Amino acid sequence: MSKKRMLLLGDEAIAQGAIDAGASGFYAYPGTPSTEIMEYAQHSKFAAERNIHRTWSANEKTAAEGALGMSYAGKRAMAMMKHVGLNVAMDPFVNSGITGANGGMIYTVADDPSMHSSQDEQDSRILGKFALIPILEPSSQQEAYDMVFHGYQLSEKYMTPVLMRITTRLAHSRAGVEVRDAISQNDLKLPEDKRQFVLLPAIARKRYKVLLENQKNFLAESENSVWNKYLDGNDKSRGIIACGLAYNYLMENYPDGCPHPVIKLCQYPAPENMIKKLVEECEEVLVLEDGMPMVEADLRGLLDRDVKVKGRMTGELPRDGELNPNLVAASLGLEMKEGSPVPEIVKPRPPKLCSGCGHADMYNAINEVIKGKYGDGHVFSDIGCYTLGALPPYQSINSCVDMGASITMAKGAADAGLFPSIAVIGDSTFTHSGMTPLLDAVIDKNNIIVFIADNSTTGMTGGQKSHAEGRAVEIVKGLGVHPDHIRTIVPIRKNHEEFVKIIEEELEYDGVSVIIPQRECMVTLAQKTRAAKKK
Amino acid sequence: MKCDIILAGVGGQGILSIATVLGYAAVESGFYLKQAEVHGMSQRGGDVQSNFRISDKPIFSDLVPKGKADLIISVEPMESLRYLPYLSETGWLITNTSPFKNIPDYPDEEKVIAEIKKQPRHIAIDADAIAKEVKNPRGMNMVLVGAASVFMDLDYELMKKGIEVIFGKKGQEIVDANIAALNAGREFSKKNK
Numbered sequence: 072m073s074k075k076r077m078l079l080l081g082d083e084a085i086a087q088g089a090i091d092a093g094a095s096g097f098y099a100y101p102g103t104p105s106t107e108i109m110e111y112a113q114h115s116k117f118a119a120e121r122n123i124h125r126t127w128s129a130n131e132k133t134a135a136e137g138a139l140g141m142s143y144a145g146k147r148a149m150a151m152m153k154h155v156g157l158n159v160a161m162d163p164f165v166n167s168g169i170t171g172a173n174g175g176m177i178y179t180v181a182d183d184p185s186m187h188s189s190q191d192e193q194d195s196r197i198l199g200k201f202a203l204i205p206i207l208e209p210s211s212q213q214e215a216y217d218m219v220f221h222g223y224q225l226s227e228k229y230m231t232p233v234l235m236r237i238t239t240r241l242a243h244s245r246a247g248v249e250v251r252d253a254i255s256q257n258d259l260k261l262p263e264d265k266r267q268f269v270l271l272p273a274i275a276r277k278r279y280k281v282l283l284e285n286q287k288n289f290l291a292e293s294e295n296s297v298w299n300k301y302l303d304g305n306d307k308s309r310g311i312i313a314c315g316l317a318y319n320y321l322m323e324n325y326p327d328g329c330p331h332p333v334i335k336l337c338q339y340p341a342p343e344n345m346i347k348k349l350v351e352e353c354e355e356v357l358v359l360e361d362g363m364p365m366v367e368a369d370l371r372g373l374l375d376r377d378v379k380v381k382g383r384m385t386g387e388l389p390r391d392g393e394l395n396p397n398l399v400a401a402s403l404g405l406e407m408k409e410g411s412p413v414p415e416i417v418k419p420r421p422p423k424l425c426s427g428c429g430h431a432d433m434y435n436a437i438n439e440v441i442k443g444k445y446g447d448g449h450v451f452s453d454i455g456c457y458t459l460g461a462l463p464p465y466q467s468i469n470s471c472v473d474m475g476a477s478i479t480m481a482k483g484a485a486d487a488g489l490f491p492s493i494a495v496i497g498d499s500t501f502t503h504s505g506m507t508p509l510l511d512a513v514i515d516k517n518n519i520i521v522f523i524a525d526n527s528t529t530g531m532t533g534g535q536k537s538h539a540e541g542r543a544v545e546i547v548k549g550l551g552v553h554p555d556h557i558r559t560i561v562p563i564r565k566n567h568e569e570f571v572k573i574i575e576e577e578l579e580y581d582g583v584s585v586i587i588p589q590r591e592c593m594v595t596l597a598q599k600t601r602a603a604k605k606k
Numbered sequence: 607m608k609c610d611i612i613l614a615g616v617g618g619q620g621i622l623s624i625a626t627v628l629g630y631a632a633v634e635s636g637f638y639l640k641q642a643e644v645h646g647m648s649q650r651g652g653d654v655q656s657n658f659r660i661s662d663k664p665i666f667s668d669l670v671p672k673g674k675a676d677l678i679i680s681v682e683p684m685e686s687l688r689y690l691p692y693l694s695e696t697g698w699l700i701t702n703t704s705p706f707k708n709i710p711d712y713p714d715e716e717k718v719i720a721e722i723k724k725q726p727r728h729i730a731i732d733a734d735a736i737a738k739e740v741k742n743p744r745g746m747n748m749v750l751v752g753a754a755s756v757f758m759d760l761d762y763e764l765m766k767k768g769i770e771v772i773f774g775k776k777g778q779e780i781v782d783a784n785i786a787a788l789n790a791g792r793e794f795s796k797k798n799k
């Protein structure tokens with residue numbers, strides 16, 4: 072076996088792991104902090120040599136279904152997304168637990184506790200539990216790499232999809248990873264039971280029983296997993312359950328070894344026997360977990376069972392936000408001396424639109440017409456760089472909820488009688504989840520104006536290819552918006568008057584108008600110019 | 607050997623190039639390394655930081671605990687102050703003094719410098735000016751690596767080698783310019799520590 076070491080981000084370790092573990096396809100929509108898994112696979116020469124599928128999907132649902140199709144065909148697949156992406160993919164995610172897998176199937180979902188780049192900090196482990204499938208939660212880049220091999224084995228052994236849950240900290244932290252020799256991909260092989268994936272009620276009921284029957288196997292796998300460890304300690308006044316990365320924060324505080332018994336928990340369902348032993352031996356149990364208090368709540372149960380459980384629900388740790396070594400130290404009652412406080416003169420430095428970004432020109436025009444004449448409160452927006460239009464100097468938008476919500480919320484508000492009712496959505500977000508909302512508005516002949524800020528890329532996540540590139544107008548036409556009310560404009564300062572005029576004209580029209588400002592993102596433009604210079 | 611560093615700056619200033627050079631030297635020395643980076647939203651001109659840890663023993667946490675950083679290396683003066691709670695009692699603050707003003711309420715420059723000078727162990731270096739002096743106006747980051755090198759148990763020759771490896775593709779001229787920036791930063795720290 073080769074002993075090659077590579078310096079990899081957690082995301083990259085997972086991509087390299089999947090490539091080496093015989094994956095035939097990656098399916099994903101970008102989303103911080105999961106984006107770099109696909110980007111690594113796309114740049115990998117080895118993945119190219121192995122002819123691995125690795126192009127972006129329109130959204131997380133199509134990604135999950137694409138991966139499931141590859142699994143149906145007997146090959147190993149991975150679907151990757153950020154935590155809120157799993158909400159979008161929830162339908163295939165839960166139902167694939169019932170169909171089961173054929174070729175190995177892993178969902179890698181990256182959570183973002185502390186919301187570094189997200190709208191919420193939901194915990195995907197809870198959704199994995201809901202889908203009744205095994206969950207892996209690596210505590211290091213090396214484990215992330217190795218767990219992909221393990222995940223595919225587990226998946227094929229029980230014909231079940233597996234969830235790999237990571238968080239921002241692991242996704243975006245680099246460390247040395249020892250990689251193994253690559254194993255070959257699976258051959259094309261259809262499921263033996265040709266109705267396995269047909270979830271007609273009669274079949275689904277049978278498949279669901281298979282999944283329920285498998286729960287005891289999943290539990291046994293957790294009890295015996297190499298990733299779950301019972302590490303004994305002499306001081307039984309407290310036992311500690313440390314999930315995933317939290318184990319590192321614990322050990323950071325006990326460099327010479329933890330005096331208390333510890334369960335390092337990295338594979339779920341949570342190993343009941345191991346935990347029972349800890350509870351029986353220790354006076355109280357402290358649960359350290361990033362995200363929501365899932366293990367803690369399970370342990371506590373609905374009724375008080377005389378187990379003293381401490382953690383996020385009892386105030387030893389904050390209820391929200393990412394864990395870190397200092398918070399864990401405090402929960403252990405250890406003192407840790409911080410440096411001096413941040414001087415008062417230090418000001419926050421929020422992110423902002425790049426200088427020269429076309430979104431700024433769009434908001435200048437919208438502000439002049441809409442905010443200027445009708446006041447604040449008319450603009451529903453969405454998720455992307457253009458969400459920064461919420462901050463000064465623009466303060467143009469009034470919502471950002473989930474991808475695609477801008478158009479449907481504008482529609483709903485128009486139904487309620489709001490005029491004008493405006494939606495602002497990016498091109499990539501439009502093809503992710505904006506097309507069906509626009510269809511709703513067209514069918515209902517809503518009086519709304521939709522801005523599709525078309526910068527030819529997925530800017531917020533670093534400039535990935537946008538499915539809308541070069542086809543936004545055609546899509547809008549195809550969805551039934553009247554061609555006279557599909558307006559394009561290049562958002563630059565010299566076109567401001569024209570832009571304003573277009574908006575004013577479309578305000579006159581009682582129906583769905585779509586205005587498409589089209590100018591490339593400054594960042595991808597600069598990248599292209601640089602690349603062209605090199606040639 | 608253990609060195610915990612907070613790298614600080616503003617999105618777009620390229621703090622990760624510092625990590626890349628130090629990382630090369632650390633890995634070549636056979637040290638363990640963990641480096642938590644910021645990707646995503648804040649990269650658009652917001653404050654960014656990276657936790658960079660090297661050690662001859664395995665490293666647990668990807669994050670440097672507050673109060674445990676041996677060095678803060680900041681490419682921007684106000685940003686250097688944002689991470690003071692991380693600095694250990696014996697740690698050094700190494701910062702560029704050229705401000706990056708992309709907010710309307712950027713504090714008075716003199717007050718920022720005064721706060722930096724209050725720190726018992728600090729190197730305040732006009733890395734932008736020094737980079738220009740050595741005719742490498744884009745070499746500000748390497749000036750800071752040089753300034754920090756004095757406080758690290760890391761082979762200086764390996765840092766130079768790191769620059770060769772990382773900038774090699776761009777030609778020998780660029781490599782030399784960056785090594786000149788590195789040397790200039792190192793000389794400054796030696797004189798001013």
Ligand SMILES: Cc1ncc(C[n+]2csc(CCOP(=O)(O)OP(=O)(O)O)c2C)c(N)n1
Nearest residue numbers: 102156454455456497498499500529530531
């Ligand atoms: C369900 C879901 N998937 C992914 C993301 C991450 N994400 C936020 S914005 C964005 C892309 C926005 O691209 P676009 O709409 O073209 O706007 P731009 O940033 O280019 O202005 C992505 C992928 C998310 N927030 N939610």
Ligand code: SF4
Nearest residue numbers: 425428456530592593
């Ligand atoms: S990355 Fe592109 S879309 Fe985002 S703010 Fe910068 S120029 Fe605008």
